Every structure is written in structure tokens, then in C-alpha cells.
Amino acid sequence: xxxxxxxxxxxxxxxxxxxxxxxxxxxxxxxxxxxxxxxxxxxxxxxxxxxxxxxxxxxxxxxxxxxxxxxxxxxxxxxxxxxxxxxxxxxxxxxxxxxxxxxxxxxxxxxxxxx
Amino acid sequence: xxxxxxxxxxxxxxxxxxxxxxxxxxxxxxxxxxxxxxxxxxxxxxxxxxxxxxxxxxxxxxxxxxxxxxxxxxxxxxxxxxxxxxxxxxxxxxxxxxxxxxxxxxxxxxxxxx
Numbered sequence: 247x248x249x250x251x252x253x254x255x256x257x258x259x260x261x262x263x264x265x266x267x268x269x270x271x272x273x274x275x276x277x278x279x280x281x282x283x284x285x286x287x288x289x290x291x292x293x294x295x296x297x298x299x300x301x302x303x304x305x306x307x308x309x310x311x312x313x314x315x316x317x318x319x320x321x322x323x324x325x326x327x328x329x330x331x332x333x334x335x336x337x338x339x340x341x342x343x344x345x346x347x348x349x350x351x352x353x354x355x356x357x358x359x360x361x
Numbered sequence: 362x363x364x365x366x367x368x369x370x371x372x373x374x375x376x377x378x379x380x381x382x383x384x385x386x387x388x389x390x391x392x393x394x395x396x397x398x399x400x401x402x403x404x405x406x407x408x409x410x411x412x413x414x415x416x417x418x419x420x421x422x423x424x425x426x427x428x429x430x431x432x433x434x435x436x437x438x439x440x441x442x443x444x445x446x447x448x449x450x451x452x453x454x455x456x457x458x459x460x461x462x463x464x465x466x467x468x469x470x471x472x473x474x475x
Contacts, residue, residue, distance in 0.1 A: 255401065276460075278460060278461040280463055282463075282466075287468075287469075288468055288469070289365070289451055289453075289466030289467050289468045289469055290404075290451070290453075290464075290466045291466070292463045292464075292465075295461075295463055297461045336403065336404070338464075340460045340461065342460065347460035349455075349460075349464065351403050351404045352403060353401065353402060353403035354403050
């Protein structure tokens with residue numbers, strides 16, 4: 247069955263330090279990958295997505311993620327975090343192994359940026 | 362452009378009471394979803410509707426019912442609320458048919474069952 251794994255439930259990091267939030271997914275014939283961000287008391291918002299083409303995708307607020315097919319990973323990175331990046335981040339996969347697509351979310355990683 | 366609107370934002374119920382959570386989207390999306398979010402468990406799919414007139418069970422459907430009233434609206438009903446249903450409920454919608462479309466979420470309903 248299709249699955250998404252976010253190994254880190256919480257990641258504390260100091261302001262202006264780099265961060266990587268890890269996401270691994272089970273292999274599919276065809277896959278589309280997404281990162282969502284959830285700020286306190288809000289719903290999830292799309293941060294970035296990989297559909298096809300360049301394996302490195304970027305968001306407007308400095309995050310980037312790289313699709314690595316051989317390692318079935320889609321890790322999220324930011325070279326220098328801000329206090330305002332404190333939020334929960336969810337990786338999601340829309341994947342198919344038999345022509346039917348399933349959309350699955352990881353369990354989330356809570357990023358805490360420290361002053 | 363409102364996107365996905367959920368009502369109410371907060372609700373407290375007593376065990377055994379019933380309640381309907383409302384969701385409406387104005388993006389002309391075919392697919393709509395109901396999730397619950399609990400600490401450490403991420404999002405769990407309760408029910409979804411791939412198109413107007415169809416509904417299907419997700420991962421945790423027990424204790425819930427849904428109605429796809431029209432293309433815009435997808436409601437979630439708790440017939441007899443239980444403390445285990447205390448959670449934050451999110452409605453989402455998704456664009457026309459394509460598997461590469463992201464989901465769009467409402468701001469959630471925070472539900473407490475006493």
C-alpha cells in the first residue's frame with residue numbers, strides 16, 4: 247500500500263540556521279509530491295509541489311524540496327529559517343501503482359524556530 | 362475568493378448529542394474530503410466525495426455520515442457524539458479529476474465532546 251513517512255515528529259532549530267525536514271514515500275509507477283504548511287489554528291496551505299520536470303522545486307518564501315526517485319525521498323530544506331517559519335509541515339503523495347491514484351499525508355513534522 | 366469555508370469554527374457537545382459540520386467551496390472542484398487531525402497522528406481521512414452524488418469511506422468512517430448536497434457543499438454528521446471524536450476536523454477540496462492537483466483546506470472545526 248502507498249505510504250508516506252516523516253521520521254521527525256519535531257525539529258527544533260535556531261533562527262538563521264539551516265533546516266531539513268525529511269519525507270520518504272513508497273515507490274509508485276507514477277507519483278506527485280507535495281509539501282503543506284499548517285500555522286497554529288489554521289488549515290493546511292500548499293507550500294510547494296513536484297509534478298514533473300526539474301527535480302528541485304522552490305516556494306516563494308525560501309523553501310525548496312528535491313525529488314529523488316532512487317531514494318524515494320522529497321526532503322524539504324531552507325538555508326536560513328525565521329521565527330515565522332514555526333509551524334507544522336506535512337508531506338503528501340498522490341501515487342498510483344495500478345492506475346488508481348491515492349492521496350496520502352505523512353504524520354507531520356513540527357518545526358520550532360528558536361530565537 | 363473564500364476558497365473552502367467551514368462552520369462552525371468551535372463546538373462543544375455532550376456525549377450522545379448529534380451535530381452536522383458544514384463545508385462549502387467556491388472553486389468549482391469535483392472532489393471534497395473530510396479529515397480529522399489528532400496529535401501525533403497527522404490527518405486521517407474520514408470520508409470523501411469524488412464528484413457530486415458520490416461518497417466513499419476513508420480510513421476512519423465509523424461514527425460519521427456525510428452528504429454531498431451539491432457540487433459546492435459537503436457536510437459531515439455525528440449522529441451520537443463520543444469523547445473519542447474530540448478532534449479538529451478539516452474539509453478539503455481538489456480540482457478536476459487530475460491526480461497532480463493539490464488539496465485546498467478550510468480552517469477547521471475544533472470539536473470537543475464532553
